[in-house]
Amino acid sequence: MFCWQTYNALFILRCITKFFVENLKEEDLVRQFEACPARQPDGTRRDDENVNQLDLFLDSLIEIVVDVPLKDFTYPLHLEAINCLLVLLSVQMFSQQPASKSCIYRSLMQGRYSIHAPLLVKTLLQHFISQDKAPPGLYRSSAGGSVVIGLASELWNMLTFGMTRGIASASPVSSDNVTVVKPNEVSESPLSNQALLLVLVLANHCTSDKNLHNPYRQALFSCSNSQDPCNEATPTRAAATFKLDLGRLYTTLCNVPSSDQTTLLLYLLVHRNRHVKTYIMSRSDIELLVVPVLKTLYHAPDSNSHHIYMSLIILLILSEDDLFNKTVHEMMLKGVTWYTERSISEISLGGLLVLVVIRTIQYNMLKMRDKYLHTNCLAALANMSSQFRSLHPYVSQRLVSLFETLAKKHNRLADQIQQQDAVGSAHVTVVNMEDTEKPSDLVQDLGVLEEVLRMVLEIINSCLSHQLAHNPNLVYTLLYKKHVFEPFHTHPAFQDIVQNIGAVILYFSSRLDQVQKDLSVAEVLATVQHGALQWPKERLKKFPDLKFRYVEEDEPEDFFIPYVWSLVCQSSGLYWNPASIKLFAADNGSPLVC
Structure with missing residues (x-):
């Protein structure tokens, strides 16, 4: 009572x-x-x-x-x-x-x-x-x-x-x-x-x-x-910390439905708690944690932008660890039924991660057009690139197709700018949404796009420099799509990095020409694998290793406090008077952009 x-x-x-x-x-x-x-x-x-x-x-x-x-x-x-x-x-x-x-x-x-x-x-x-x-x-x-x-x-x-x-x-x-x-x-x-x-x-x-x-x-x-x-709290910190069964915490994070609040908790722990991050990295079943994060990104149209950001940043933080990057490419998954773009019977966790991040980039290009989302996506791929191994044929195709899509967009923007410079912006005929932008906006978009293009090239180059012998499918795709890279050999922003990719294409093209007969896909792959054993690594120009670390922006409260309270409004089951809320737009629970 x-x-x-x-x-x-x-x-x-x-x-x-x-x-x-x-x-x-x-x-x-x-x-x-x-x-x-x-x-x-x-x-x-x-x-x-x-x-x-x-x-x-x-x-x-x-x-x-x-x-x-x-x-x-x-x-x-x-x-x-x-x-x-x-x-x-x-x-x-x-x-x-x-x-x-x-x-x-x-x-x-x-x-x-x-x-x-x-x-x-x-x-x-x-x-x-x-x-x-x-x-x-x-x-x-x-x-x-x-x-x-x-x-x-x-x-x-x-x-x-x-x-x-x-x-x-x-x-x-x-x-x-x-x-x-x-x-x-x-x-x-x-x-x-x-x-x-x-x-x-x-x-x-x-x-x-x-x-x-x-x-x-x-x-x-x-x-x-x-x-x-072995992990005993020191007397000086005993009052500020506690111990928890991280195995049970890990199981719960893997098994509960992937919601904004569980993703935000995971972000806080992997970003700021070294004990939790170390424990997660030591798990042999890390796919149980990573796959739900990938599913959130895959279903981006059904998620809010903040949930997408948190999911992506978690992957970026995990990708800072070389052991993680190596492990995900050794871990094979079967029956990934929720990935519907193409039926894949078996794929590595790393390959699936690459596919989903590339899809997120393409979704952002069409819907959100957020520079920072692009940057975080590419940073995660860049961190992993030196450990890309045994990339699935479809993963290799999507990686090169990403560059091809960006290259086409780059050519269109460059042509628009040239037309506007020639005839004046007042006489330009409006053809599509991109044409409605001011000349200065087009130049800015072109600059951003060139940064993204270069990062994609650096990711491909990093993979070729470190793991060429373990990625015959990527070499095969480069040979098949070699025409995509030709216009960039003389471009001042890309020619140094494209020179490496061109050297790989030239070397393996000559190996195939020596065979002097029509080859099946299997025979081409076999020729590539054999040629990779004799590949002279000194042919490639050395570039710095790609390493990116996530750093929270200054004054993170501006983002996290409205976000947290929007989650409380949406999922606590408590009623809040929307007319009195001043922290965010109460009609959709989205934090106000300051």
């Missing part, structure tokens, strides 16, 4: 808090806490005049999360405590001041319970890892059963004047006098979902203020593997 009474009290407090957050100001909310006298457990007033009521409330919520055992009857209590914390922290959505100026955030970051931040983050991650399903009675109410959900629903309707009725499932499903009132937005494991959202909120705020330390972010980035006996 105590649990349900506490739940009811928390729900009422959450509703009232939410009303203040959305309709008034944070100062009004804090004033209400200050107006309430602190009470002892027996109901008598506390004598300590320095007690901060907001701190007490936050402490109580955190104590519920970390101290109360998780059982079926306490599941709603844990869920409501986390929801209360999310609602309190949501002041950021309704304010234009930095989180570091908020007394709620400052209390969490510097208050008396902040020393236990590692314990809270560990508990929340354990909820995410466990993926415990909600008890059967959580979303059900009947005439003879629990009235908690019904009471809470009526109270919330009174506070919001019935505005939230539209967010529930279309029509309550009734069976045997039992009404299911579960919202569509809530997952089967709501506690895991809310815990993950709270981790992301806590870790991504107050990161740029040098005067305000974020202990939750530090805890997330320094946690280590509890199953590694």
Whole structure:
């Protein structure tokens, strides 16, 4: 009974808090806490005049999360405590001041319970890892059963004047006098979902203020593997870190549906937590983690741009490791049915990665035209290029076709600029969308395109310089498409790198000419493989190794804070008044571009 009474009290407090957050100001909310006298457990007033009521409330919520055992009857209590914390922290959505100026955030970051931040983050991650399903009675109410959900629903309707009725499932499903009132937005494991959202909120705020330390972010980035006996926390860092079963975390990240929030958590861990990154790199089944990321990129039209970015950057970070680049080309996959461009019975994980990244580049060329997305895609391919091995014939074709597509676009842009220079932009006939651009825009586009073209050439050259003997299919494709490279032999921006590719084409063309008969594909490949054994490497001009590292831009909060709160709005199952949100465009949950 105590649990349900506490739940009811928390729900009422959450509703009232939410009303203040959305309709008034944070100062009004804090004033209400200050107006309430602190009470002892027996109901008598506390004598300590320095007690901060907001701190007490936050402490109580955190104590519920970390101290109360998780059982079926306490599941709603844990869920409501986390929801209360999310609602309190949501002041950021309704304010234009930095989180570091908020007394709620400052209390969490510097208050008396902040020393236990590692314990809270560990508990929340354990909820995410466990993926415990909600008890059967959580979303059900009947005439003879629990009235908690019904009471809470009526109270919330009174506070919001019935505005939230539209967010529930279309029509309550009734069976045997039992009404299911579960919202569509809530997952089967709501506690895991809310815990993950709270981790992301806590870790991504107050990161740029040098005067305000974020202990939750530090805890997330320094946690280590509890199953590694050699990894002992040093006494000086014991208070700032914790240990977690990274094997279970890895399994959960691989098995839960690939959502924005799971991808964002994976990004934070591989980018900032060296223990997690090292553990992931040591896995022999890394395809379980990489393939869902590739599927997200493959289905880019169904994903938002932020999810695409996070997925791509994860691949870029992984590609910084030479062992990863080697391993993915040794790992063979069968039956990749979700890749529908072409039926492939067997392909290496590395080959599949190349295919999906190339497809992302082409999608970006058609739809998004984002220079930074191009750069990150090509950087991942460049990091891997020296380890390309046994590329599938289709992968080789797609890689060379990417250059061919870019080359055609380059020629069209160059012709347009020449025409405009000759007759003047005022007399140019509009033929397609590209022609509507100003001359200066066309020149800028041409410059960007030349950078992309050169990077593709460098990727091909890197593969030929390091792995020519292991890529007969790529050599075969270059021979078949050699006419594509001919116009660039004299181009000042490309002639040095094209000279290497031309040398390879010339060498193997002469080997084929010596045979003096029509050859089948198998015979050509055999000739290439034999010729590769005698290939003189000194023929190729030396270029620096292609190595790119991902670096977060300055002031990452400008990107991550709106992104995190858009995820909370979309997937928490909580209703937020869109008319009051100032952090992003509430109609689509997309962060505002500053």
